[in-house]
Amino acid sequence: MTQRWSRRAFFGLTSGFSALGVSLLATKAWGQSPAATPPLAASFASELFPSQDPVLVREAVGVSHRDLKRVQELVERQPALARASIDWGFGDWESCLDAASHVGNKPIADFLLAHGARPTIFSAAMLGQLDVVKAFIAARPGVQRTLGPHGLTLMWHAKQGGADAAAVVQYLMMVGDADVALTTMPLDAAERDPLAGRYTYGAGPRDYFTVDVRRDLQGRDQLTIERPGGSGRQNLFHVGALVFFPTGVPSVKIAFAREGAKITQLTVANPDVMLTARRS
Secondary structure (H helix, E strand, O other): OOOOOOHHHHHHHOOOOOOOOOOOOHHHHOOOOOOOOOOOOOHHHHHOOOOOOOOHHHHHHOOOOOOHHHHHHHHHOOHHHHHOOEEEOOOOEEEHHHHHHHOOOOOOOHHHHHHHOOOHHHHHHHOOOOHHHHHHHHHOOOOOOOOOHHHOOOOHHHHHEEEEEEEEHHHHHHHOOOOOOOOOOOHHHHHHHHOOOOOEEEOOOEEEEEEEEEEEOOOOEEEEEEEEOOOOOOOEEEOOOOEEEEEEOOOOOOEEEEEEOOOEEEEEEEEOOOOEEEEO
């Protein structure tokens, strides 16, 4: 029997979810520190200039999680990279400062802020800037429920600040709603593993998704999705009936259809774009 999904079925399934508790997604860029920055490719110079080189942006955001020396090299060479942001997929935007903030890397956050990065409530929470966090919430009540990159909560960022942000953690506990975890549905290996495969939706060389099971940073097996040549691999979180959302974007739904015992296709609702890819 084939499952078919309407927009109402996709988006009605998880109405009421307001926040995302996730494990961090390990991307290749996080662990890479190339010795030298490659020159601009001719295709980039002709097609995208004067936008920033997406290769450099990806690297800058990636190393902002962990590698202060490389961040310094990139920003000193191209200062605007201190404000660079990347969409890891489906609208999961992350800036260099976001990256440093959600892993609690204060030296990188301080360096970026000193070189023009735009401070946010998330960076303020991680850095223990209680008065700033209070001012944000006073100016916009309820902003504590706003999710950061990868769907991480404001409380998550405050806790990454350690002892320096203990007062922010206590304040957010008093305010409430700063750490509302998204409830997902369990999915055992017998249901999850058959979903892995290649799903094609066009004739182009990149017109397919790869769904795979990978080990996350917490050592757990996690279903992931990736398009070749895209920004990176994203975790998939189950909300029921083989419907998932990608890291940080609960508004996007990805549903798998089954015919008998076989998984035959996936459908992406993003939310107006409905794309169906057949399993190869």
